[in-house]
Amino acid sequence: MANVTIKILAKELGLSTAAISKALHDSHEISVATKQRVLALAKELNYIPNPYASSLRHRKSNTLAVVLPDVTDSFFSEAINGIESVAIEKDFHVLLYLTHERAQREEAILKEFQSGRVDGILMSISSETTNFDSISGIFSKNMPIVFFDRICEQINTAKIITDDFESSYIATSHLIEQGCEKITFLSNSDSLLITKNRKEGALKACCENGIEKTFLHLMLDCYANKFDYEKMEELLTSEQRPDGIICCIEKFTPNVYTVCRELGLSIPKDIKILSFSNLNAAGILNPSLTTITQPAFEMGKVAATILIKSIQKKSFHLIDETIILPSTLHTRESTRLWIND
Amino acid sequence: MANVTIKILAKELGLSTAAISKALHDSHEISVATKQRVLALAKELNYIPNPYASSLRHRKSNTLAVVLPDVTDSFFSEAINGIESVAIEKDFHVLLYLTHERAQREEAILKEFQSGRVDGILMSISSETTNFDSISGIFSKNMPIVFFDRICEQINTAKIITDDFESSYIATSHLIEQGCEKITFLSNSDSLLITKNRKEGALKACCENGIEKTFLHLMLDCYANKFDYEKMEELLTSEQRPDGIICCIEKFTPNVYTVCRELGLSIPKDIKILSFSNLNAAGILNPSLTTITQPAFEMGKVAATILIKSIQKKSFHLIDETIILPSTLHTRESTRLWIND
Numbered sequence: 001m002a003n004v005t006i007k008i009l010a011k012e013l014g015l016s017t018a019a020i021s022k023a024l025h026d027s028h029e030i031s032v033a034t035k036q037r038v039l040a041l042a043k044e045l046n047y048i049p050n051p052y053a054s055s056l057r058h059r060k061s062n063t064l065a066v067v068l069p070d071v072t073d074s075f076f077s078e079a080i081n082g083i084e085s086v087a088i089e090k091d092f093h094v095l096l097y098l099t100h101e102r103a104q105r106e107e108a109i110l111k112e113f114q115s116g117r118v119d120g121i122l123m124s125i126s127s128e129t130t131n132f133d134s135i136s137g138i139f140s141k142n143m144p145i146v147f148f149d150r151i152c153e154q155i156n157t158a159k160i161i162t163d164d165f166e167s168s169y170i171a172t173s174h175l176i177e178q179g180c181e182k183i184t185f186l187s188n189s190d191s192l193l194i195t196k197n198r199k200e201g202a203l204k205a206c207c208e209n210g211i212e213k214t215f216l217h218l219m220l221d222c223y224a225n226k227f228d229y230e231k232m233e234e235l236l237t238s239e240q241r242p243d244g245i246i247c248c249i250e251k252f253t254p255n256v257y258t259v260c261r262e263l264g265l266s267i268p269k270d271i272k273i274l275s276f277s278n279l280n281a282a283g284i285l286n287p288s289l290t291t292i293t294q295p296a297f298e299m300g301k302v303a304a305t306i307l308i309k310s311i312q313k314k315s316f317h318l319i320d321e322t323i324i325l326p327s328t329l330h331t332r333e334s335t336r337l338w339i340n341d
Numbered sequence: 342m343a344n345v346t347i348k349i350l351a352k353e354l355g356l357s358t359a360a361i362s363k364a365l366h367d368s369h370e371i372s373v374a375t376k377q378r379v380l381a382l383a384k385e386l387n388y389i390p391n392p393y394a395s396s397l398r399h400r401k402s403n404t405l406a407v408v409l410p411d412v413t414d415s416f417f418s419e420a421i422n423g424i425e426s427v428a429i430e431k432d433f434h435v436l437l438y439l440t441h442e443r444a445q446r447e448e449a450i451l452k453e454f455q456s457g458r459v460d461g462i463l464m465s466i467s468s469e470t471t472n473f474d475s476i477s478g479i480f481s482k483n484m485p486i487v488f489f490d491r492i493c494e495q496i497n498t499a500k501i502i503t504d505d506f507e508s509s510y511i512a513t514s515h516l517i518e519q520g521c522e523k524i525t526f527l528s529n530s531d532s533l534l535i536t537k538n539r540k541e542g543a544l545k546a547c548c549e550n551g552i553e554k555t556f557l558h559l560m561l562d563c564y565a566n567k568f569d570y571e572k573m574e575e576l577l578t579s580e581q582r583p584d585g586i587i588c589c590i591e592k593f594t595p596n597v598y599t600v601c602r603e604l605g606l607s608i609p610k611d612i613k614i615l616s617f618s619n620l621n622a623a624g625i626l627n628p629s630l631t632t633i634t635q636p637a638f639e640m641g642k643v644a645a646t647i648l649i650k651s652i653q654k655k656s657f658h659l660i661d662e663t664i665i666l667p668s669t670l671h672t673r674e675s676t677r678l679w680i681n682d
Binding site: 048063066071072074077078080081084088093094095096097098105112114115116117251253254257258261279280281283284285286287288 | 389404407412413415418419421422425429434435436437438439446453455456457458592594595598599602620621622624625626627628629
């Protein structure tokens with residue numbers, strides 16, 4: 001854009017650029033009369049300070065990076081809304097980076113931040129990430145990072161999560177109450193802490209009810225919109241066919257429904273399904289879907305609030321704390337108790 | 342971040358910052374020996390040029406702004422994926438701004454770009470936007486803008502849309518073939534060109550079949566997750582109760598399903614519903630939803646490609662052209678012909 005720059009102001013007024021800059025910053029080195037001339041012309045020509053020049057001076061960009069796996073997931077899109085609600089209030093800009101569940105891509109993205117493009121990072125790690133060197137490398141250079149949802153335990157900073165263990169325990173207990181005896185936990189990772197917690201919660205409920213031997217953890221790839229139909233079909237036609245499925249991520253659900261339908265399995269008669277999900281349409285699915293709904297908006301909001309506070313207030317330091325916001329179980333038709341005629 | 346700066350290099354080597362900068366840029370004013378000393382130390386200390394210093398020099402930020410109403414809408418989230426796929430390839434950063442359908446917010450966002458924070462803008466305007474002064478103001482200052490989906494006709498630049506008129510005409514013809522005689526078009530705007538085109542397409546199909554007199558355009562607010570249940574209920578209990586509804590935006594659909602259910606109206610027996618939607622779960626709704634699916638990813642991709650090309654190639658200018666990518670009608674249970682027993 002052909003903006004009015006300090007150079008143009010300097011040329012117009014026959015002053016040095018340094019003098020213009022000092023005048024604009026109300027320096028005592030510049031006379032009141034000159035300041036008035038500079039300000040008048042700046043106003044007349046609609047001079048707007050270049051944000052990058054300002055970033056250089058203050059070493060602040062007023063920009064956050066949000067790094068997450070997938071914007072089409074309803075949890076993450078709601079979390080972005082929460083982050084954005086704080087950013088707009090605090091006059092911060094939001095750079096969005098998507099890892100698409102790839103550790104390599106995540107690493108490349110983090111590398112970009114070494115140069116000081118952003119003041120801080122809000123992050124939910126990819127399902128592939130097992131090496132945290134890139135993250136700890138940039139964190140050790142005093143780049144503030146706040147994790148949400150998919151956190152990295154190894155980094156001593158603020159982490160915003162939901163009660164994954166408890167909500168999974170409660171949801172699984174519900175499945176068992178509804179008659180399930182063979183439960184399969186479906187996830188896209190065996191390394192993410194969030195997945196481990198959810199799995200452990202489910203397993204605890206199974207153990208308490210003596211059905212831990214039939215508990216199964218099935219890992220499925222979930223890149224873009226691909227889904228491993230074959231593996232799912234294999235499970236549902238095997239002798240170990242579960243009578244209850246917990247989808248650890250929302251994206252699995254439409255696919256699981258479809259495979260059940262194709263195999264002639266009735267939900268909830270033959271198999272009950274519940275999902276961690278923020279899907280708006282959960283209540284109008286066929287059958288309506290029992291969900292564990294995370295406080296997505298709130299999690300994004302809290303994460304952004306803490307991060308921005310740490311950027312703006314020198315006295316406020318990010319400490320190694322985990323903030324847990326509760327999820328809610330919404331029981332619906334997909335896990336209804338089935339009484340045979 | 343406590344990065345290694347030119348100042349630090351200068352101090353370490355007993356040189357001026359200007360000399361360091363020149364050495365790093367391979368200036369002929371600096372001796373080969375000095376250049377080697379500077380480069381060696383820069384490498385040793387892992388010096389990374391500040392991107393904002395680089396932006397200042399080149400007047401390029403390698404940053405795009407994406408301005409759109411709502412990230413939780415599946416069309417927009419898929420479009421972001423398309424934009425991001427190009428940005429990552431071309432080494433561009435993506436700033437995300439959400440208008441939440443508010444013209445005032447959109448205006449405030451655009452004001453931010455006057456300062457040269459971004460090299461170009463990808464935009465889908467809010468449902469409230471009727472005054473285009475802010476947009477044309479910034480466009481006239483040589484800020485490249487490419488519109489997608491919800492375009493602004495008044496600005497002479499590239500616009501990426503789908504065949505709104507035709508796809509709506511085809512979908513409405515389908516509704517009529519399935520037996521509908523009283524069709525209501527549900528939208529959140531009466532000013533957006535996209536809405537007008539879709540409405541006109543629907544009306545044409547009604548006219549051709551002599552049912553234009555019962556055609557209704559109902560406007561409902563759709564901010565955040567609010568929905569005007571009362572207005573919807575009023576319509577569905579009135580004498581003009583439609584037997585076919587076209588949802589111009591996806592967000593309406595779960596609400597329309599819910600109101601129908603509450604009023605005891607059966608879909609598709611009493612009322613048929615179709616929606617412009619990219620919802621993954623459309624096929625497993627109760628009943629499965631007939632959709633007009635836009636090429637969201639492709640639209641984002643094409644828009645970003647053109648914008649970046651215009652930024653990078655001096656010989657390539659954005660011209661007033663409209664690129665139309667086709668949508669697809671997926672007929673499902675919600676519009677099935679109902680034959681009374």
